[in-house]
Amino acid sequence: MGVAFASTLETNETITTVELKINYLKPVWNEKIIAKREVMKRGKTIVLIKCDVFDEGGSLVTHALSTCMILRGEKSADR
Numbered sequence: 001m002g003v004a005f006a007s008t009l010e011t012n013e014t015i016t017t018v019e020l021k022i023n024y025l026k027p028v029w030n031e032k033i034i035a036k037r038e039v040m041k042r043g044k045t046i047v048l049i050k051c052d053v054f055d056e057g058g059s060l061v062t063h064a065l066s067t068c069m070i071l072r073g074e075k076s077a078d079r
Helices: 003-007
Strands: 015-022 034-042 046-054 060-072
Touching: 003 034, 003 046, 003 060, 015 046
Parallel strands: none
Antiparallel strands: 015 060, 034 046, 046 060
């Protein structure tokens, strides 16, 4: 989620994770999975991102929520 969201940032911006919650709902062994992420809310500094992971049959495998903070200027240096 963070990497996908980071691709939308400006040159002098980066992010850090504030909170991460993951619900693992069922195991997946030898099949492909599909992850779909959505930015639920993007404020000036705080971002809420969700990601749902599905198995080949379309069944929900994992549900995750991430709260990230956008860092700018000096705060984003060397990150």
